[in-house]
Amino acid sequence: MAAVTRSRPRRWRRPPLIADRRVRWVLIAVALAYLVVGAGTIEVNWTRLSEGLARSGRFLSGFLVPDFTSRASDILQGMIESITMTVTSTVAGVALSVPFGLGASRNLAPAWLYVCCRAIIAFARAFHEIILAIFLVAMFGFGPFAGFLTLSLSTIGFLAKLLADDVEEADPSQLEAVRATGASWWQLVTWGVAPQVMPRLVGLSLYRLDINFRESAVVGIVGAGGIGATLNTALDRYEFDSAAAVLLLIIGIVMACEYGSGLVRRRVQ
Amino acid sequence: MPIVARSDGRRSWRHIMPAMELARFAGWLALVALTVFCWRVMTQDTIWAFVENAPQQAGDIFARMVPPRWSYAERLWRPLWDTINIATMGTLLAIVLATPVAFLAARNTTPSVAFVRPIALLIIVSSRSINALIWGLLLVTIIGPGVLAGIIAIALRSIGFIGKLLYEAIEEIDESQVEAIRATGASPAQTMIYGIAPQIMPAFASISVFRWDINIRESTVLGLVGAGGLGLALEASLNVLAWPQVTVILIMILATVVASEWLTARVRQHII
Numbered sequence: 301m302a303a304v305t306r307s308r309p310r311r312w313r314r315p316p317l318i319a320d321r322r323v324r325w326v327l328i329a330v331a332l333a334y335l336v337v338g339a340g341t342i343e344v345n346w347t348r349l350s351e352g353l354a355r356s357g358r359f360l361s362g363f364l365v366p367d368f369t370s371r372a373s374d375i376l377q378g379m380i381e382s383i384t385m386t387v388t389s390t391v392a393g394v395a396l397s398v399p400f401g402l403g404a405s406r407n408l409a410p411a412w413l414y415v416c417c418r419a420i421i422a423f424a425r426a427f428h429e430i431i432l433a434i435f436l437v438a439m440f441g442f443g444p445f446a447g448f449l450t451l452s453l454s455t456i457g458f459l460a461k462l463l464a465d466d467v468e469e470a471d472p473s474q475l476e477a478v479r480a481t482g483a484s485w486w487q488l489v490t491w492g493v494a495p496q497v498m499p500r501l502v503g504l505s506l507y508r509l510d511i512n513f514r515e516s517a518v519v520g521i522v523g524a525g526g527i528g529a530t531l532n533t534a535l536d537r538y539e540f541d542s543a544a545a546v547l548l549l550i551i552g553i554v555m556a557c558e559y560g561s562g563l564v565r566r567r568v569q
Numbered sequence: 570m571p572i573v574a575r576s577d578g579r580r581s582w583r584h585i586m587p588a589m590e591l592a593r594f595a596g597w598l599a600l601v602a603l604t605v606f607c608w609r610v611m612t613q614d615t616i617w618a619f620v621e622n623a624p625q626q627a628g629d630i631f632a633r634m635v636p637p638r639w640s641y642a643e644r645l646w647r648p649l650w651d652t653i654n655i656a657t658m659g660t661l662l663a664i665v666l667a668t669p670v671a672f673l674a675a676r677n678t679t680p681s682v683a684f685v686r687p688i689a690l691l692i693i694v695s696s697r698s699i700n701a702l703i704w705g706l707l708l709v710t711i712i713g714p715g716v717l718a719g720i721i722a723i724a725l726r727s728i729g730f731i732g733k734l735l736y737e738a739i740e741e742i743d744e745s746q747v748e749a750i751r752a753t754g755a756s757p758a759q760t761m762i763y764g765i766a767p768q769i770m771p772a773f774a775s776i777s778v779f780r781w782d783i784n785i786r787e788s789t790v791l792g793l794v795g796a797g798g799l800g801l802a803l804e805a806s807l808n809v810l811a812w813p814q815v816t817v818i819l820i821m822i823l824a825t826v827v828a829s830e831w832l833t834a835r836v837r838q839h840i841i
Contacts, residue, residue: 338657339658342717343716344715355710355711380610381611383607384608384611388608426826427823428787430702430790434807440620440626441615443615445612521702521703521794522793528703531703531706535710547703551699
């Protein structure tokens with residue numbers, strides 16, 4: 301019997317993320333090649349950049365001494381528009397995403413309704429808010445109403461999809477039990493589905509409130525009302541201290557929203 | 570148990586107690602009142618004639634948008650390449666910057682819970698609160714229009730996202746493995762490499778890929794504020810009311826987003 305001698309690795313090594321060595325090296329080579337080519341095609345205007353660095357100093361000092369007062373009425377107007385837009389669009393979006401979400405759940409809706417609702421949701425999700433805003437401003441005119449429509453539409457795209465996925469993942473034995481008592485479709489939804497998806501729906505709605513506020517600052521850039529318009533004007537005039545004031549307000553409100561929704565979510569779940 | 574006694578002495582089961590029901594009703598009422606109030610304030614200056622006119626406007630725009638000017642597509646390859654570059658390099662830059670922030674923010678790896686952690690959390694929340702488009706607006710005024718502003722804007726927005734998800738992943742790791750590595754006499758750096766890194770690697774990879782997908786979406790529109798990519802072409806076409814070109818750009822954006830979604834889905838399947 302021949303002695304089988306097999307050389308064993310003496311040192312232990314961490315297993316790599318990608319097990320196949322060839323795949324790993326090819327991926328690394330492709331990534332490096334891309335980085336070199338990609339970085340090569342970035343055009344940088346160095347004189348403009350060095351000018352900008354001086355300006356960034358001014359911007360940072362604006363953050364240390366934000367100017368809330370000299371544009372106070374613009375900022376107030378923008379904030380009121382942003383906040384009202386956020387509240388109304390979240391309520392409208394959530395209210396509409398419930399029927400769309402139920403319609404887009406395969407275990408509750410017939411096939412034709414399922415296809416329709418999924419198509420509407422996919423459409424609402426496909427385009428970035430700002431592109432929707434451009435078109436809605438063109439149709440409905442400037443102002444927060446167009447922003448309200450934009451945010452409601454993207455809320456439907458976000459919430460209805462997640463709700464539908466949740467309903468489809470709901471425990472079928474509970475639905476079966478409710479159905480076995482002779483419940484109608486509405487009773488099935490209220491007693492079988494709602495208790496299972498409600499906590500997450502509440503959490504997601506609060507999260508969406510947060511997102512809608514952040515987005516309301518963006519849609520103003522294309523004329524759909526809100527604090528974004530104020531910010532855009534301030535930056536166009538190189539008034540960095542007013543812009544810093546707006547940014548600090550946005551950060552503050554988002555933090556407050558997150559803290560508040562954290563409290564509510566803990567109570568619900 | 571939500572059981573109430575009825576007037577005839579029998580007890581009946583209810584979904585919730587009457588007091589709770591009243592509280593819920595009050596809550597709903599407050600929400601409706603707030604919404605109506607906000608609606609009134611918001612629509613104060615709305616010109617309803619424009620709103621009523623909207624279907625006609627929509628038809629008008631649609632009529633101008635078709636047929637798409639397909640010949641314009643060949644001038645979009647360079648903006649498309651820029652868009653992909655902005656998303657990819659921005660994500661890479663964000664990963665490099667967000668990883669240390671995440672380690673400083675996680676309760677179990679931060680050097681000081683009282684001082685360093687709040688600062689790291691503040692960086693994360695500030696970065697998350699401000700949309701990439703606003704970062705873009707800011708950077709375009711500071712360092713001038715172009716792809717570089719887009720890359721930095723994407724990176725600044727993504728730090729908060731990657732940092733938040735990563736520090737939550739770090740906080741959820743199994744401490745006993747870290748303990749085991751430490752018990753072998755490993756230095757803090759070795760503990761990090763052999764104890765913590767392997768546990769967060771899958772989360773790290775999937776977070777990065779997920780953010781890259783979002784960044785592709787965002788970078789298609791960053792050009793609207795002058796930060797390079799397809800958005801720049803969109804802005805140019807919108808400004809001259811070249812609607813047939815807008816259609817081509819929108820189709821291009823849609824194709825890019827769908828392709829990136831497909832790609833990330835494939836990569837995530839391989840990772841997880």
